[in-house]
Amino acid sequence: MSISEIKRKLADYCVYQDRSHWEVEQKMKSYGYLNEEERGEIIIWLIQNNFLNEERFACSYARGKFYQKNWGKIKIKMGLKQKKIPEKLVEKGLQEIKEEDYLEVLNLLAKKKWEILPREASVFNKRKKLSMYLSQKGYESFLVYEVINTFYEN
Structure with a gap:
């Protein structure tokens, strides 16, 4: 070739x-x-010829993974690092995610997951499963616990 x-x-x-x-x-x-x-x-x-642009890639990757797959910032950051994107561009990509959208999606994911967890399970087990789910999606642990404690105190 x-x-x-x-x-x-x-x-x-x-x-x-x-x-x-x-x-x-x-x-x-x-x-x-x-x-x-x-x-x-x-x-x-x-x-x-503008076919390759790492800044554009980092921004579109972050937007796509968040707005389409609902990934958290930790998972997005790891994905960008696996693709050898420099830290400066990783941070620029993460800035594409609006904070209010981020918290709204986190709350929505938590609510949906909570509703589908078995009713007979103990609250402790439901919280644990919800915490694991949100952590696997890449959300920060302090936000995960805040959401779980805010919405599911009983």
Whole structure:
């Protein structure tokens, strides 16, 4: 495969969905051997033609994972770090989440989960399961406990 074909394929890959540099490098590896100079040339071309932008990626990743999958900031942050996004851009991505939306979604998730937990279970067990669920979604423990104690005191 020629360099121009690889550029076209990677451009399509980036157009379909925002990608991190790390994801693009992994995709390049699947196309076979490219030397470091060729990989660098392709990355620069993708950046110059606005196919690849890590800031845009971090922001869209954070927005998508929160607004579509209801992930908490901890889980989003871990996901961005797994994709080798610099800390500065991770923080910028997390700023895309409005605080009032964040708390509203957390409360909504807690309410929905509480309602589907078995009625015969003890309050202690229901709170424990709710806490585990919200923690697995990536919400901060202090917020989880605050929500559980605020809405489910009886």
